[in-house]
Amino acid sequence: MLRFVVCFSLLCFVGCQSNTKPLPDGAPPLTPATAKVTYQGSPLADALVVFAPKEGKIGGSGKTDANGLVQLQAYPPHEGIPFGEYQVMITKSESVEVPGGDPDNRQTKTNFLIPQKYGNPTKSGLTATVAQQGDQVFTFELKD
Template structure:
């Protein structure tokens, strides 16, 4: 059995098809790189920002979610080194739907398994990644966080969350 180029089914017509498919894929990706266009069916949003502190210190890399139960829409943002966040619902920094929001804050550190985590009884397979909560887990639960915010049209909508 020969392993020549012609036996790999990559003849000239197949190569042209592969090149055309590749070129089309690149063109489609280039067209998508401009971001998401505004959709007229999306509810109106207003800018909203805030800051998260934990035990008096800015909380970096926390994911903050504002859930509007009435509109059933959620906006999220990630805190920077100073604990500041800007909310996004559909497109970057577009804010959230006005109204009363249930707020959650999630901040975890995910680490790979260590050799000590290998389960010998499972054939030496490493366990899952470890998740360490950097703030109390209750803040990540909409029914337990105790955090709310009221976002208004024309309001400042800059919120401060002091977590303990």
């Protein structure tokens, strides 16, 4: 009976371990990075934040919470992004149904809830430098 309890406990322990996928081979080291986004002085919830690398191939992204905060990820579910220089884009939009037309073929359009310029990393004017070490917080205050 003791052998059964030990084996069962061991199986539960092994089975309850995280199912986190390992980082891909050759992945660069990740640095914890958080972005805080406000629009017109208020936290911007449910916005997509993308850090596009100026050099290299791996950036990071995430969606802001109710407080306008996002933990950036290059390889979800792992938190963090590679160190380096980034151009930043932030978007928030919603799809709305276009009235009229064929009810079997509904049409939608996208309403942008913040200025579209922030959704283009080369035109947003937003940049970030992620250092090799330490938790970093980047604040982006968006305006019209």
